[in-house]
Amino acid sequence: MFKLKSVVILVLGAMFMFASCSSDDEVIDLVDDDTYTVPTLYNFDNVSYSGQTQRLAMMSEMSSLMKSAVSTDITLDVNQLLAMYANDSDNAGWTGTYSKQLKNKTFEPVQGAFETLLNEMAAISSESGDYAAGTAGIVTKSDGSKSYLVNEKGVEPVQLIEKGLMGACFYYQGTSVYLGSGKMDVDNTIVEAGEGTEMEHHWDEGFGYLGAPIDFPTNTDGLFFWAKYSNTCNEYTDNNKELMDAFLLGRAAISNDDLTTRDDAIVTVRNVWENVSAAAAIHYLNDAAEGFDDVAVRLHTLSEALAFIYSLQFNEGKTRTNDEINAHLTNLATTSDITAFDLTGITSETILSVRDALASDYGLDSVKENL
Amino acid sequence: MRIFSVLAICLCIGFFSSCSSDDTSVTSLCPEIEESEQTALFQFYKDQLIIPAYEQALSDLGVLNTSLDDLLNEPTAENLSEARVAFRSAYLSWEYAEPYYFGPAEDQLIEDHFNYFPLNRDSLQFSIDEGFDSDLSEKYDRGFPAMDYLFYFGSEDEILEYITNNDVRSYLSANMDNMVNRLSQVVEEWNGSFGSSFVSNTGKVDGASLSQIINTYNRHFETIKRNRIGLASGVLTLGFKNPSVVEGFYSGLSLDLAKAAVESSSNYFYGGSGTDSQRGIYNLLNDLNIQVGNESLANKMDATIVDFSQLLNDLNSSLDAAVINEEAAVSELYQSMSSYVVLAKTDMPTALCISITYVDNPSDSD
Numbered sequence: 118m119f120k121l122k123s124v125v126i127l128v129l130g131a132m133f134m135f136a137s138c139s140s141d142d143e144v145i146d147l148v149d150d151d152t153y154t155v156p157t158l159y160n161f162d163n164v165s166y167s168g169q170t171q172r173l174a175m176m177s178e179m180s181s182l183m184k185s186a187v188s189t190d191i192t193l194d195v196n197q198l199l200a201m202y203a204n205d206s207d208n209a210g211w212t213g214t215y216s217k218q219l220k221n222k223t224f225e226p227v228q229g230a231f232e233t234l235l236n237e238m239a240a241i242s243s244e245s246g247d248y249a250a251g252t253a254g255i256v257t258k259s260d261g262s263k264s265y266l267v268n269e270k271g272v273e274p275v276q277l278i279e280k281g282l283m284g285a286c287f288y289y290q291g292t293s294v295y296l297g298s299g300k301m302d303v304d305n306t307i308v309e310a311g312e313g314t315e316m317e318h319h320w321d322e323g324f325g326y327l328g329a330p331i332d333f334p335t336n337t338d339g340l341f342f343w344a345k346y347s348n349t350c351n352e353y354t355d356n357n358k359e360l361m362d363a364f365l366l367g368r369a370a371i372s373n374d375d376l377t378t379r380d381d382a383i384v385t386v387r388n389v390w391e392n393v394s395a396a397a398a399i400h401y402l403n404d405a406a407e408g409f410d411d412v413a414v415r416l417h418t419l420s421e422a423l424a425f426i427y428s429l430q431f432n433e434g435k436t437r438t439n440d441e442i443n444a445h446l447t448n449l450a451t452t453s454d455i456t457a458f459d460l461t462g463i464t465s466e467t468i469l470s471v472r473d474a475l476a477s478d479y480g481l482d483s484v485k486e487n488l
Numbered sequence: 489m490r491i492f493s494v495l496a497i498c499l500c501i502g503f504f505s506s507c508s509s510d511d512t513s514v515t516s517l518c519p520e521i522e523e524s525e526q527t528a529l530f531q532f533y534k535d536q537l538i539i540p541a542y543e544q545a546l547s548d549l550g551v552l553n554t555s556l557d558d559l560l561n562e563p564t565a566e567n568l569s570e571a572r573v574a575f576r577s578a579y580l581s582w583e584y585a586e587p588y589y590f591g592p593a594e595d596q597l598i599e600d601h602f603n604y605f606p607l608n609r610d611s612l613q614f615s616i617d618e619g620f621d622s623d624l625s626e627k628y629d630r631g632f633p634a635m636d637y638l639f640y641f642g643s644e645d646e647i648l649e650y651i652t653n654n655d656v657r658s659y660l661s662a663n664m665d666n667m668v669n670r671l672s673q674v675v676e677e678w679n680g681s682f683g684s685s686f687v688s689n690t691g692k693v694d695g696a697s698l699s700q701i702i703n704t705y706n707r708h709f710e711t712i713k714r715n716r717i718g719l720a721s722g723v724l725t726l727g728f729k730n731p732s733v734v735e736g737f738y739s740g741l742s743l744d745l746a747k748a749a750v751e752s753s754s755n756y757f758y759g760g761s762g763t764d765s766q767r768g769i770y771n772l773l774n775d776l777n778i779q780v781g782n783e784s785l786a787n788k789m790d791a792t793i794v795d796f797s798q799l800l801n802d803l804n805s806s807l808d809a810a811v812i813n814e815e816a817a818v819s820e821l822y823q824s825m826s827s828y829v830v831l832a833k834t835d836m837p838t839a840l841c842i843s844i845t846y847v848d849n850p851s852d853s854d
Contacts, residue, residue, distance in 0.1 A: 226728045293726065431726060439727040 155362075155369040159324065159331035162372075163313035166325025169290075171217045173328050173341045175201065176282060178212060179219075183275040186242035187255060187266045195239035202235060223286045224431050231282060233456045238274045241266055248412070250461040256413035265417045271460035272450070276420035277427075281455060283342050284394065284428020287326040291343075292390055293433035295323030296367075296383045305374060316371050320379075323386070324364045333361050343393060346425075350396040353484035360389040387434030395479035398425035400488045402472040409465045419449065419460055419468070426475070427455055437478050445471050518841035519776045521698075526690040530697045532767040534683050537755060538588050542675045545578070545585040549671060552578040553664050560657050563648045572639055576741060579632050583748035585671075587708035587756045590700040591686065592677035596670040600625050605715070606733040607633040616655050620662035622669075630663050633735075640738035694845050701769065702842045705756050706833045712753060713825040716746045721811045721818045731808035742807035743800075750800055754793055769836075778839040780831070785839060789831050796824035 179201050186193050200208035203220040220228055241253040248254035248267050257264040267273045294300060300319035312318045327333075328341030334357035337348050344357075351357045367382030401422035408414030426449075429435060429442045443453035448471050450458035476485035555574040559567040582602060589599055604626070611629035615621065620630070638660060641647065650656055677683070689697040714724070715735070722729040734742040735749075755761055759768020773786035780788060799821040803810045811818050837844050 224726065224728075226725060226730065289726075430728070433726060435726075439722075 153369060153373040153375070155366050157365070158335075159361075159365060159368070161313070161317070161321075161368055163308065163311055163317065164321045165312050165318065166322050168217045169322055169325025171213075171215050172219055172222065172286070172326075174213055175204070175211070175215055175217070175219055176279065176286075176342065180275065180279045183238055183242075183278065186238070186275075187264050189245035189255075191242065193239040193242035195236050198235040198239055199232060202231065219282060219286055222290055223282060224289045227285050227455070230454075230456050231278060231285070234274050234278050234281070237268060237456075238278060241268050241274065248416075256416055258413040259411045263413065263417075265413055267416050267420075270458060271416045271419075271463075272423075272458045273417055273420035276417070277424050277455055277458070280421055280424030281427055283346075284424065284431050287328070287342060288390060288394065288428055289431035291323045291326035292387045293431060295319050295326070296386060297433055301379070301383070305371060314371075317368065320364075320368050320371055324368070327360070327364070327390075329361065334358055343390070346397045347393040350393070350400050350488050353487045354392060354396050354481070356389050356393050356396065360386065360393065363389060384434060387432055388436065391429060391432050391435060392479055392481070394425050394428050395475055396481060396488050398422045398429075399472055399475055399481060399485055401425065402468050402475070403486070403488060406465050406468045406472070409468070415463070416460055419463060420458075423450055423455075423458055441478065445475060448474075517839060519778070519839075521772070521776070523690050525772075525775075526698065527687055529767055529772060530687045530689070532759060533701065534678065534686055536760065539675070539678050539683070541581075541585040541588070541752075542671065542678060545581040546668075546671045546675050548574070548578040548581040549664075549668055553668055556660060556664055560651065560660060563652055565644050565648065568639070568644060568648060572739070575632075575635055575639055576739070576744075579636075579736065579741065579745060580748045582632065583745060584752040584755070586749070587704055587752055589704050589707065591682050592674040595677075596674055597625055598670055598674060600631075601666055601670055602631040603633065603735070604628050604631065605633040605636075605735050606737065607637050609637065612637065616659045619655075620659050620666070622662065622666040631667060634663055635660070636736055636738045636741070640740075692841055694843055698840070699842050699845070701756075702837055702840065703844060703846055705753070705769070706829075706837075706844065707846045708749075708756070709753050709825075709832060710829065712746065712749045713822065713829065716742070716749060716807070717818065717822050717825065720807060721815075721822055723819065723822055729811050731811055734807045734811075736806075737808055740806045743803060743805070743810070746807060747800055750797055754797065757789065757793065773836065773839070776839075778836075780835050780839075785831065785835055789828070789836070792824060792828045792831060796821055796828060799824055 179198070182201075183193065183198070185191050196208055197210055199205075201211070201219075204215055204218040206215070220231075223231060244254045244266065246252070246254045248256045248271070250271065251269050253266075253268045255264050256267055265273050266275070300323075301316060303315040303319065305314045305316040308314055309318070313321065327343050329344035330336050330339050333340070333344060334348070334351070337357075340348055347354075347356045347360060363382045363385035367379050367386065370376070370378035370382060399422075401418045404418040405415055405422060408418065423446060426442060426445050429437065430439050435442075446453040446455075446458070448467060449463065450460055451462070452458065472485060476482045481488065552571070552574040555567070555571040559571040586599065586603065593599070601622075606628070608628035611627050612634055615624075615627065615629045638651065638656065639647065642650075651660065678686075686697050686700075689695075692698060715733075718724050720730050720732075720734045731737075736742045736745045751761070757768060758770045770786045770790065773789075774784060778785045799817065803814055803817060803821070805813065807818075833844060836842075
């Protein structure tokens with residue numbers, strides 16, 4: 118008798134559960150029969166990110182030009198550099214043809230800082246003497262294999278510009294803008310040929326900033342900027358696959374209107390891409406510690422490390438605050454102001470201590486010495 | 489066996505309660521509001537809030553106009569000081585007139601010519617050089633922000649010397665004339681045919697008076713949240729703070745202006761100051777018994793207004809300093825204001841069946 122009663126109560130209870138939940142809430146689908154497959158390469162329909170590819174190409178041209186200035190017979194024209202940054206095609210002297218801009222996609226509060234750095238780049242490009250603390254000039258590796266142009270504070274501006282713009286432009290757009298609510302809370306029904314829905318298109322543009330081929334990481338040829346640096350540390354982080362899988366998942370989710378999964382993918386993209394920058398910073402800090410006695414190696418690798426740390430700020434999903442990120446910069450270079458970094462007083466103890474702090478901040482303790 | 493049945497009962501109770509706890513649906517959708525009640529509401533807003541605010545702002549602007557003339561005729565430290573006092577009064581008065589951006593104010597593009605901030609100094613310099621153009625829009629080079637800069641940008645001597653420049657003098661005069669002309673026009677129309685049509689424009693369609701009130705109330709509140717607090721605090725810019733974009737940056741009036749803006753916004757909601765005022769949206773919502781999740785919406789809004797008003801009053805310095813030195817307090821203030829927007833911009837319009845028609849922040853293009 119007891120058993121029968123309790124069964125009835127249970128059944129009634131279950132009935133009430135289903136009934137009272139449906140009044141003005143959404144119906145809960147208890148059986149999810151909407152499944153979709155996530156492809157293993159970025160071969161979705163209607164993918165276009167030509168604007169992003171243009172910006173990667175522009176950055177490549179700028180970098181090549183700036184790096185060429187280490188030759189004593191090459192001097193840079195500040196007007197050309199600024200024209201390249203803002204894509205004033207009359208004065209940029211491009212090899213390619215571009216309709217987009219790096220400047221207006223750089224996180225606005227720091228556009229001025231990059232123009233200051235470009236000014237500095239041009240200013241020191243006429244230096245042909247050796248660097249000494251307080252005097253901008255050239256440093257050469259002890260094996261004679263490479264030279265770099267550094268400013269009077271021992272910082273290599275081209276690294277700050279290249280890796281800093283990777284952060285303030287590409288990483289910023291890829292993690293914060295295109296995956297942010299302004300670009301994601303948009304139409305996902307009307308398909309434009311060659312571009313997909315608005316939401317799909319924005320996701321694709323985010324992916325475009327990664328600089329990876331559609332079959333990354335099976336294919337690691339033709340990697341630009343972030344994809345390249347992800348690959349550099351991939352042996353110890355597995356970030357290549359994690360990042361690519363997140364982009365694939367998010368795009369598949371969007372195409373199947375599964376916004377919950379899209380949102381999960383957004384979090385993953387932001388976290389893994391952040392990890393790529395942190396790992397790259399640690400990698401260069403390790404190089405700096407190891408090659409400390411070689412001035413060229415020390416200053417070159419530290420400049421890279423600084424820029425990768427600096428970049429960590431531009432992710433809306435960043436796991437550390439600007440204050441924490443800036444503390445690492447200040448510890449290494451006396452200030453968090455990218456236009457005023459000073460490496461003349463750096464010690465190998467400091468390098469390793471910042472390396473350790475970064476590894477702890479970003480969950481890279483177990484591999485920090487390998488990166 | 490006994491345990492089994494007790495368990496079964498517990499499970500049922502569990503099922504019942506889990507469905508109702510998260511009910512935040514708005515009840516009393518689309519209530520009918522009697523014509524006479526609407527016209528009384530609009531009459532009240534027109535006569536007790538809107539026209540007095542505009543007339544006070546115009547009067548104080550007139551005082552500023554006079555002090556400005558004195559200063560330009562005789563650039564002395566004393567006249568600068570008087571102009572600054574008049575500027576502060578006029579700016580604060582303006583805060584109480586700013587919310588009503590529809591009808592005559594919109595026709596005159598009043599906020600563009602009065603209070604687009606932060607000032608663009610390059611635009612200002614260009615306009616000083618080229619001459620003030622009273623027809624230009626969206627130039628961030630005029631109104632109160634221009635005076636905020638020109639009366640406070642440097643030392644007294646520097647300022648007095650700069651304003652002896654003929655270009656600068658012409659600019660300041662023309663800027664003031666432009667403001668007086670436009671505001672006079674607004675006051676005239678509110679006292680005239682627009683005022684009458686506002687009172688009788690009942691209904692809920694876009695452009696009806698109730699829609700104008702609900703929309704401009706929200707729009708103005710969002711300018712407080714975003715333009716006066718949010719942008720400077722860094723919350724909208726990845727934690728990068730922008731102290732210099734606050735209202736009244738050069739004069740240091742940012743906190744006073746923000747408090748006035750909040751009070752002005754509250755007056756709009758309550759129909760005056762405090763919950764025991766005569767006839768405002770607050771009373772309307774209660775009269776119509778608008779509820780959210782079994783709680784009076786008006787009371788929820790009131791509680792939040794009290795909360796963020798207190799948080800704002802607790803700040804100890806001008807907003808440009810506060811975003812650096814009182815970061816946590818500013819963040820809490822912003823969060824409170826954000827939670828208010830849900831009530832005011834989603835729940836309230838939904839309950840009244842009024843559409844929100846303004847676009848607050850058009851996204852940038854590719």
